[in-house]
Amino acid sequence: MKTDARSSQRIQTEFGHRFVLCWQYNHPDMSILSGKHILIGVTGSIAAYKAADLASKLAQAGAKVDVLLTGAGEKFVSPLTFQSVTGRRAYTDADLWGNEAHVLHVSFGKSADLLVIAPCTADTMAKLAHGIADNLLTVTALAATCPILIAPAMDGGMFDHPATQENLKTLLSRGLLVAGPASGHLASGLSGTGRMIEPMEVLGHIRMALGKNGKLAGKKIIVTAGGTQEAIDPVRVITNHSSGKQGYALAQAALDAGAEVCLITTTTALTLPVGAHVVHVKSVQEMLDALLNKSADALVMAAAAADFRPKNIAKEKMKKRDGIPQIELEAAPDVLGTLSTVGGEKRRFKVTVGFAAESQSLLENAAEKLKSKGLDFIAANDISAKDAGFAVETNRLTLLFADGTKENLPLMSKTEAAEKIMEHIARLLE
Numbered sequence: 001m002k003t004d005a006r007s008s009q010r011i012q013t014e015f016g017h018r019f020v021l022c023w024q025y026n027h028p029d030m031s032i033l034s035g036k037h038i039l040i041g042v043t044g045s046i047a048a049y050k051a052a053d054l055a056s057k058l059a060q061a062g063a064k065v066d067v068l069l070t071g072a073g074e075k076f077v078s079p080l081t082f083q084s085v086t087g088r089r090a091y092t093d094a095d096l097w098g099n100e101a102h103v104l105h106v107s108f109g110k111s112a113d114l115l116v117i118a119p120c121t122a123d124t125m126a127k128l129a130h131g132i133a134d135n136l137l138t139v140t141a142l143a144a145t146c147p148i149l150i151a152p153a154m155d156g157g158m159f160d161h162p163a164t165q166e167n168l169k170t171l172l173s174r175g176l177l178v179a180g181p182a183s184g185h186l187a188s189g190l191s192g193t194g195r196m197i198e199p200m201e202v203l204g205h206i207r208m209a210l211g212k213n214g215k216l217a218g219k220k221i222i223v224t225a226g227g228t229q230e231a232i233d234p235v236r237v238i239t240n241h242s243s244g245k246q247g248y249a250l251a252q253a254a255l256d257a258g259a260e261v262c263l264i265t266t267t268t269a270l271t272l273p274v275g276a277h278v279v280h281v282k283s284v285q286e287m288l289d290a291l292l293n294k295s296a297d298a299l300v301m302a303a304a305a306a307d308f309r310p311k312n313i314a315k316e317k318m319k320k321r322d323g324i325p326q327i328e329l330e331a332a333p334d335v336l337g338t339l340s341t342v343g344g345e346k347r348r349f350k351v352t353v354g355f356a357a358e359s360q361s362l363l364e365n366a367a368e369k370l371k372s373k374g375l376d377f378i379a380a381n382d383i384s385a386k387d388a389g390f391a392v393e394t395n396r397l398t399l400l401f402a403d404g405t406k407e408n409l410p411l412m413s414k415t416e417a418a419e420k421i422m423e424h425i426a427r428l429l430e
């Protein structure tokens with residue numbers, strides 16, 4: 001049988017009265033979802049098709065996904081679609097009057113880690129705001145003890161209507177989580193605010209909801225990511241091979257652990273983690289400037305910041321006809337070095353973490369940087385290995401701590417490495 005590169009396991013799931021075999025994929029990049037019981041409520045909007053993608057992504061990430069369709073939801077997408085992607089039967093209003101009726105909504109409402117209603121129509125929003133429980137989904141929502149997240153979807157005029165806005169206010173005041181809606185093209189042909197946000201974005205909100213009370217709840221973490229770009233002229237830059245993947249994984253791991261996250265990044269090629277406050281920079285100077293007025297519980301300098309930069313940036317594009325240019329370099333500011341000396345006695349970051357990208361004498365060089373940069377710990381990274389370091393999905397790190405201890409992390413995904421680093425940050429902040 002074909003296996004996926006990701007860890008996968010053969011499991012048996014109940015599918016109505018039959019048993020079928022299906023594959024459960026544990027995406028290493030979404031471990032926060034693994035084993036979670038997530039209810040998806042699907043209501044009557046054309047965006048219901050996006051719910052099938054969402055259910056599929058959650059199931060692939062190892063979540064136990066139960067789908068509850070309203071009558072109108074069923075008109076857009078059939079229960080079979082959801083059964084096919086989750087490997088579990090999907091529930092409809094027929095089940096409200098069936099054998100399991102008396103326990104179904106209560107047990108769902110109590111056992112689930114999260115109820116996500118996506119898409120959530122204006123009608124269902126109104127029902128939730130007024131405690132109306134006239135179908136399986138709204139009965140379950142009323143019985144639910146878990147957090148509820150809604151992704152509204154409706155025509156622009158309906159979302160802007162004072163009735164919907166009042167309902168939205170009521171729901172927010174009760175602590176219900178709301179993701180979207182987005183602005184853009186609507187099914188009516190009009191443009192406006194009312195589009196359901198994309199499944200990947202809903203997924204980001206689900207992660208935030210599940211991580212809310214995590215190990216870093218209430219903590220602020222700043223992560224830098226990517227290789228800096230030092231301009232030579234208006235066209236050319238000096239940069240490096242850093243992709244920003246490890247930095248983005250760190251930002252996501254911090255979000256998953258419940259932290260408030262600021263991501264200072266040079267890259268625009270990666271999907272931004274939902275919920276992070278993002279600052280885009282290019283040069284090492286811009287990165288330093290972005291950090292100078294900030295404080296946080298922890299700073300993780302995963303960016304590959306330049307050590308050298310052109311002394312003078314040519315105002316106009318250098319022309320070939322003028323011959324090969326002689327570019328004079330000067331030292332770029334050392335971000336960690338500067339931050340450890342500004343701000344006087346009071347450290348603006350309780351924990352500071354650096355990365356040491358080395359092609360030789362890995363541990364000796366990393367230990368020297370740990371000390372000279374005043375870090376709490378450093379992740380030493382052998383960039384000569386093909387399966388670790390720049391641009392690949394995996395990393396093999398050795399963590400060196402200021403107290404002299406060290407931890408070898410075997411080859412693992414950058415996500416897993418990020419989670420380990422966040423565990424240590426949480427421990428040091430305790």
Ligand code: CTP
Binds near residue numbers: 305333334336356
């Ligand atoms: N760093 C920094 N400012 C720079 C360069 C690097 O703050 N101008 C940070 C990196 O983000 C990393 C740590 O310092 O967390 C070590 O970076 P690295 O490039 O490995 O070391 P350098 O100090 O630049 O020394 P060298 O390049 O000579 O190894």
